[in-house]
Amino acid sequence: MHIVLVNPQIAPNTGNLIRLCANTGNDLHLVEPLGFRLDDSLLKRGGLDYHERTRMTVHPDLASARAALPGRWFAFSTHSTRRYTDVSYQPDDVLVFGCEGSGLDEDVSGQFDPAHSLTIPLRPNNRSLNLANAVSVVVFEAWRQVDFDGAAEKDERVEGLTGELLDGTPFDR
Incomplete structure (x- = not known):
């Protein structure tokens, strides 16, 4: 699966999504302009190692992203009415999310058929989820649908990485 972030603005969100993609086997695609530099320390901190x-x-x-990614494309927006759980995901699907402040602009969201425009349900009078959280919700549902293909067995997982990087460096450095 491919995760596309259009004009991401907050380095730690993208860093968290780098970590998510590493752990779920998805590819991450960033569409410029970016609101940060790729060498940003907050991006690296969020993505750990x-x-x-x-x-x-x-x-x-x-x-350019569309030309490189031939799978089915799905846009995510709070303005959509079709739920992200109403889709049978496939391994080559492309999941497109907008920037943290405004989501996908009308030019981008207008390129998607309504059947490929999806939303995550929220409680009334709430605007949205954090970008990294929204992507995580959708990615894990899609991965669940393909039976967590590629997931590690329990004895293949590394335990205890909550306080430091693999090389032993504390997070706060």
């Missing part, structure tokens, strides 16, 4: 385990591509625009 998972940067090397994630396939990440930066595209100059959405058209």
Whole structure:
């Protein structure tokens, strides 16, 4: 599966999604302009030591990303009415999310058929979820539908990585 972030603005969110993609086997695609530099320390902190385990591509625009990713494309928006759980996901699907402040703009969301425009249900009078949280919700549902293909068995997991990086460096450095 491919995760596409259009104009992401907050480095720690993207860093968290680098970590998510490493742990779920998804590719991460960033569409410029970015609201941060790729060498940003907050991006690295959010991604921990998972940067090397994630396939990440930066595209100059959405058209370039579309040309590179031939699967089914799904846009996520609070303005959609079809729930993300109403889709049978496939391994080559492309999941598209907008920036933290405004989501997908009308030019982008207008490129999607309503059947490929999805939402995550929220309680009344709430605007949205944090971008990294929203992507995580959808990614784990999609991965569940393909029976967690590629997931580690219990004896293959590394335990106890909550306070430091694999090399022993504390998070706060």
